[in-house]
Amino acid sequence: SSQAPLWSSATAAYSALANVCIVYTLTDLIIPLRVSEEQEAVGLDLSQHGEVMQEPATLAAAFPLAKTA
Structure with a gap:
């Protein structure tokens, strides 16, 4: 048909x-395919791998803002 x-x-x-x-x-x-809310709040670098990729101060210094006139 x-x-x-x-x-x-x-x-x-x-x-x-x-x-x-x-x-x-x-x-x-x-x-488990999803992380818990606690792991997400701590950060996946720390909760999944036990390390911090970059400290916030280092990250801010790495990308300076452009100066405006």
Whole structure:
């Protein structure tokens, strides 16, 4: 029938979506994909890697503001 390709495409799209949901859920169970609010507040450099990339004072000195007339 003329609707067979439509059903085939819909089935493929549904299967792909279902597989993505399953893989996402299994991955999230093994390795959490989101950080907690506490980790985000502390900073991901410190909470995830145990180090601070740059101190705020160093960062401010590295990029001086342009002088205006």
